[in-house]
Amino acid sequence: MQNTYTNPIYPYRKSADQNTATPAHHPVVIIGAGPGGLALSIDLALQGIKSVVLDDNNTVSVGSRAICFAKRTLEIMNRYGCGKRMVDKGITWKKGKVFFQSEQVYDFDLLAEDHHQLPAFINLQQYYFEEYLVDRTQDFPQIDLRWKNKVLAIESTKNLNTLTVATPDGEYTITSDYVLSADGANSKIRTMLGLESKGQVFQDRFLIADVVMKADFPTERWFWFDPPFHKNQSALLHRQADDVWRIDLQLGWDADPDVEKQEEVVRPRIEAMLGEGIEFDLEWSSVYTFQCRKMDHFIHNNVIFVGDAAHQVSPFGARGANGCIQSVDNLSWKLARVLQGKAPVTLLETYNTERQHAANENIMNSTRSTDFITPKNEISRIFRDETLKLAKNYNFARTLVNSGRLSLPCSYNDSPLNSIEVETFNTNLTLGSAPKDAPLLIDNRESWLIDYLGNTFTLMVNIDVQTPEKLIAELNLLAHQDDLKLLLVTGNNDEAKNSRIQTTIAHQIIIDHKNIILDRYDLTPGSTYLFRPDQIITGRWKSLSNVQVSSAIQTALGFELEK
Amino acid sequence: MKLNVEANFTDPDAFYASLTDLHRNLDRQQSESANARLILLLANHIGDLTILEEALTIAGEVK
Structure with missing residues (x-):
């Protein structure tokens, strides 16, 4: 209930x-x-x-x-x-534990990269x-x-x-x-x-249950392989908002969904999982099979x-x-x-x-x-179990333990909408990848890069060049283009210079006060990034040319596809 | 091919003896576990996916 x-x-x-x-x-x-x-x-x-x-x-x-x-x-x-x-409202979590049979094999901390407005994950x-x-x-x-x-x-x-x-x-x-x-x-x-929609149905059933704990329990993701309370199966415990905990219990293919979701069947399993004396209310449960398929x-x-x-x-x-x-x-x-x-x-x-x-x-x-959690044959199970046993003492084996690889944005590296890249940028960001956030200063207040990207095309330019006249001329040719906003980035808070440029181009200047933008984008003076309206990086150059930018926007809008 | 298939052991006979010694007192199931551990340890030591894939291909050529 x-x-x-x-x-x-x-x-x-x-x-x-x-x-x-x-x-x-x-x-x-x-x-x-x-x-x-x-x-x-x-x-x-x-x-x-x-x-x-x-x-x-x-x-x-x-x-x-x-x-x-x-x-x-x-x-x-x-x-x-x-x-x-x-x-x-969500629960920001970063710690987890992995158990195999009756033992904890290791714990982990996601150690998310600093200087992002938003956390790596919430539940x-x-x-x-x-x-x-x-x-x-x-x-x-x-x-x-x-x-x-x-x-x-x-x-x-x-x-x-x-x-x-x-x-x-x-x-x-x-x-x-x-x-x-x-x-x-x-x-x-x-x-x-x-x-x-075609693909693979996995021959397995899972029970998912939401329970409300009456006492404190750590904000961690706990995953069990073959636990004593649920032999040969797996279990997951994860905290959500309102002190609700998600429990996933693998049931196997032969389980009867109608029987498994009854409270008198669910309750003893969860009691065994949480340990003695932990009181909880069962909020909701459901049994599902899953599929990987697409059109x-x-x-x-x-x-x-x-x-x-x-x-x-x-x-x-x-x-x-x-x-x-x-x-x-x-x-x-x-x-x-x-x-x-x-x-x-x-x-x-x-x-x-x-x-x-x-x-x-x-x-x-x-x-x-899924294949790691539910090995498909005996030898796969042996590899899985030995990986978990090695993981207790050997760090390398932890990289193989797979109870879900957490979602990272897909990079459209081969997209026909990307411009052709001719220069080398010293960063792991590529054309077609989602942006990386960074802290910045705007009007002397702290803000985040991600808040200034998207909805239209966005051009991010480092304006700290020796002789800004040519750059300003190029920017002026782009300043009033439809569907394009400019993001002028400077590494220093030289108010006189910034206000001169700001007045000339009539655009906000943002200050990369911690040099994180410079670092994450290799945004050296004059360097320019073009982001699509969905914030994906679609073009970049070491110096700004309004012709190149306009052409890149045409490419990103698909006009090259027509040819 | 990146995988070295030329002789590379410092002492081939000693290695072979150690390998069979490892399994001497193990039953079938324990041997399978030991082999799995050995593969995982050595695979990590090699690390390079190209080399590992080449080895897997040759290993898979069983009749």
């Missing part, structure tokens, strides 16, 4: 579209108000695009489901205006994540969120989508240029269009699949919701620019290629974790 959270009930409201003689038309209809659909509507609204969101239910996630949100997701949420709420129940997104949609007149609107049928042609929608007031029809299908792993839209192509006519509907992974490594949000981040700016006539339609195809690459990476990583 869930006591720490009450699902909000959102009201069904009759839409004007239900009374029209001919079907109303919308540029974008999003199906599913889960993490993907809600995030899409917000990202599109930030870029000035209207959308209608249809959801067959009237609340957020029932049960905690996705709980682990990685830095990149938090950065994207920060851009959407939900990052702070998530971090404030937060999916219902909070969705609730914050729903709240944020209320800030945008561009978002028309319709609860209790269930899509019954979809007809998709090259130019038009027609949707039949059921509501408590009966059915109605709408048409749209684009449908974004974010209706989950068992996407009805995918089925209605006769499309498939061969995420775009069908003008129906675009996002999140679990397009690509699904096992939960180890938290790549489901994190991967979904990165797909949203990738798609929204492209679709917005296609709809605004600023980019060719072929730009959308790069959503497919870039996110197929990411889906493959995520599936590969979670398949490897």
Whole structure:
């Protein structure tokens, strides 16, 4: 029985579209108000695009489901205006323990890199994540969120989508240029269009349970391989908000899900796991099997699949919701620019290629974790067990222990949207990779680089050159370009000089007071980075040329793909 | 090929004797565990994935 959270009930409201003689038309209809659909509507609204969101239910996630949100997701949420709420409510964790049979084999500290605004990971129940997104949609007149609107049928042609929608007031029809299908792993839209998500079903079952502890318990991730309280299986304990703890227990393929989720079966298992005398309340439990699968192509006519509907992974490594949000981040700016006539339609195809690459990476990583946790044959089990035994005394073996490789942003190194790189930068950031945050000073107050990137193209330039006249001339040619903002970086707080440049170019100057930007980007004087509206690095040069920058923006908008 | 398949042992006979000695008093299951540990230790010592992949390929050529 869930006591720490009450699902909000959102009201069904009759839409004007239900009374029209001919079907109303919308540029974008999003199906599913889960993490993907809600995030899409917000990202599109930030870029000035209207959308209608249809959801067959009237609340957020029932049960905690996705709980682990990685830095990149938090950065994207920060851009959407939900990052702070998530971090404030979520549990920031960095320590963990690994157990094998009756012993602890080692403990670890994630030792996240310093000088980032957002933590490496937080744990937060999916219902909070969705609730914050729903709240944020209320800030945008561009978002028309319709609860209790269930899509019954979809007809998709090259130019038009027609949707039949059921509501408590009966059915109605709408048409749209684009449908974004974010209706989950068992996407009805995918089925209605006769499309498939293909891959591997793992022959295993897991019990997930949320429990509320009555006493203190450390904020750590505990993972057991073959524990005495659950022979030959694995177990995970992880803290969420509100003193709720997530427990994952591997059950094996022969387990009966209906039996396993009964409280009288669950309770003794958890008692054995937590040890004697630990009191807890069982909040919620569910039994699931998992799959790693994806669609061969995420775009069908003008129906675009996002999140679990397009690509699904096992939960180890938290790549489901994190991967979904990165797909949203990738798609929204492209679709917005296609709809605004600023980019060719072929730009959308790069959503497919870039996110197929990411889906493959995520599936590969979670398949490897799954294979380590559930060895597929006797010899694999021997290797697994010996790795764990060696890990107790030998550091090297710990690198092989795999209970989930935590989600890192995918790099689109081979993206056709990247410019050609001719100079060498002494940094591990590459073209196609997500940015690295850094502290900075703006108007004498501390802030973060990540807050100044995104929504439009952003050009970051180190202005500390010996003779700034040429640089200023180049900057002036870019200063009023549509869809581009300038980020002028200086390493010193020479107010007279800064104010002269600021006045000349009419742009804010940011001060890299700790030299972290210089260090992370190898941003030497005159060096320039171009970020896409989704903050991905798409071009960089050792000196600024407005011609090169303009050409790089054209490339990133997909105009080269036409040729 | 990066993998060294030329003779490289300081004392081949001594190594072979040590290897069989390791298994002399082990049952089948213990031997499998010992072999797994040995592979993991040596693989880490080599480290280079290209070399390891080359060795795995040759190892996989079983009839």
